[in-house]
Amino acid sequence: MSVLFTPGTIGNMELKNRFVRSATVECLCSDDGRVTEAYLKVCERLAKGGVALILPGSYSVNQLARAHPRSITADTDEVIGDLRKVADRVHPYGTKIVAQLNHRGRHANRDLTGSRPVAPSPVRVKPGLFKPRPMTTDEIERTITDFSDAAYRVREAGFDGVQIHAAHGYLINQFLSSYTNRRKDEWGGSLENRMRFLVETYRSIRTRVGADFPILVKINAEDCVEDGVTLDESISFCKTLDELGIAGIEVSGGIADKGLVTVRGDVPGDLVRRNRGFVQRLLVRLMENSMREAARFEEAYFLPHAAAIKKHVKAPVIAVGGLRTPAVMEEAIRTGQADFVSLCRPFIRQPNLVNRMERGEADPISCTNCNRCTLEIVVHHSPLRCYYTPS
Numbered sequence: 001m002s003v004l005f006t007p008g009t010i011g012n013m014e015l016k017n018r019f020v021r022s023a024t025v026e027c028l029c030s031d032d033g034r035v036t037e038a039y040l041k042v043c044e045r046l047a048k049g050g051v052a053l054i055l056p057g058s059y060s061v062n063q064l065a066r067a068h069p070r071s072i073t074a075d076t077d078e079v080i081g082d083l084r085k086v087a088d089r090v091h092p093y094g095t096k097i098v099a100q101l102n103h104r105g106r107h108a109n110r111d112l113t114g115s116r117p118v119a120p121s122p123v124r125v126k127p128g129l130f131k132p133r134p135m136t137t138d139e140i141e142r143t144i145t146d147f148s149d150a151a152y153r154v155r156e157a158g159f160d161g162v163q164i165h166a167a168h169g170y171l172i173n174q175f176l177s178s179y180t181n182r183r184k185d186e187w188g189g190s191l192e193n194r195m196r197f198l199v200e201t202y203r204s205i206r207t208r209v210g211a212d213f214p215i216l217v218k219i220n221a222e223d224c225v226e227d228g229v230t231l232d233e234s235i236s237f238c239k240t241l242d243e244l245g246i247a248g249i250e251v252s253g254g255i256a257d258k259g260l261v262t263v264r265g266d267v268p269g270d271l272v273r274r275n276r277g278f279v280q281r282l283l284v285r286l287m288e289n290s291m292r293e294a295a296r297f298e299e300a301y302f303l304p305h306a307a308a309i310k311k312h313v314k315a316p317v318i319a320v321g322g323l324r325t326p327a328v329m330e331e332a333i334r335t336g337q338a339d340f341v342s343l344c345r346p347f348i349r350q351p352n353l354v355n356r357m358e359r360g361e362a363d364p365i366s367c368t369n370c371n372r373c374t375l376e377i378v379v380h381h382s383p384l385r386c387y388y389t390p391s
């Protein structure tokens with residue numbers, strides 16, 4: 001039997017195989033952020049399709065954290081009933097479910113939040129001219145509490161764990177990275193100071209959810225921008241989290257200022273330019289060549305980073321990014337480069353791909369990395385589906 005279909009554990013979660021569905025924004029809730037039947041069906045199809053662990057699209061921890069409409073904000077107890085429906089839909093299939101908690105910081109959406117996005121420091125968001133507002137110490141402390149309150153609600157709803165989103169250039173990553181964190185107080189500067197937000201968030205969640213509830217993290221092994229988080233820095237962050245008791249580490253990379261470096265593949269120019277003003281379209285045009293270069297696809301593009309981190313931690317490591325062929329995934333686990341494999345875009349097209357792989361079907365994954373889903377969903381907030389159209 002392939003090692004991919006052997007059980008594994010993350011914290012106290014027993015997983016039936018080594019496949020994870022990486023967090024994926026759905027934009028399938030109602031306009032007021034309530035769970036819909038369409039949302040539940042996406043989760044159920046994945047569970048039926050054989051994946052051991054599902055991470056739904058990230059849940060915002062407060063109103064200022066939001067970036068996508070028709071998505072979940074876990075900032076009041078009213079969300080618990082909705083989340084219970086989600087957990088109840090997947091558990092009968094022997095599938096676990098973990099909620100990713102996020103604050104988008106400088107990438108929050110003003111149209112949704114009604115106010116200027118906040119960040120560690122006022123660093124211009126590319127492509128564009130906009131600058132976020134630096135957070136006060138009070139705001140930082142309140143936001144950390146918002147993470148732990150959201151985690152508590154998730155646990156109450158019967159989820160199996162939470163994942164702190166510390167990757168992809170969102171708020172926690174913004175604190176970790178010298179590129180976006182220029183603070184001179186105890187929240188910026190040294191490695192220890194830049195990590196304070198993440199460490200305090202972990203501690204605050206742990207206090208709120210108790211000793212046994214798994215807390216995972218998704219982290220950038222590299223930001224892939226000048227002055228951004230480097231692999232060496234990321235290893236230090238992961239070692240600290242490991243000592244604190246993190247249950248699992250999903251290793252990703254890249255921030256949006258650099259384009260599609262997190263989700264490598266094609267750069268669909270029509271969708272990149274759609275609905276942008278004249279100045280932004282011009283800036284995008286100027287960036288397009290470097291965007292294409294940064295997004296050049298190669299199989300398992302963050303696996304070497306996951307393997308490097310794995311050498312330094314006890315916690316299970318989850319590889320993500322361009323995993324597309326069974327042989328590569330099998331080798332990643334068999335040779336100890338990672339403990340789990342996590343996929344996003346392929347599951348949008350084929351929620352049943354784990355069952356297909358278990359049946360030994362030839363070329364079970366047909367995702368072409370065209371990135372039309374990425375732009376349609378993440379940028380234009382269209383509902384989750386595969387938007388590939390063969391030319």
Ligand SMILES: Cc1cc2nc3c(=O)[nH]c(=O)nc-3n(C[C@H](O)[C@H](O)[C@H](O)COP(=O)(O)O)c2cc1C
Nearest residue numbers: 022023024025057058321322343344345373374377
């Ligand atoms: C439509 C879409 C939505 C995504 N939403 C999230 C998200 O909510 N949280 C997150 O950490 N990553 C998100 N990602 C990134 C994926 O989880 C994953 O890290 C990335 O797509 C690389 O994996 P893949 O090559 O298997 O697609 C999203 C990606 C896509 C394409």
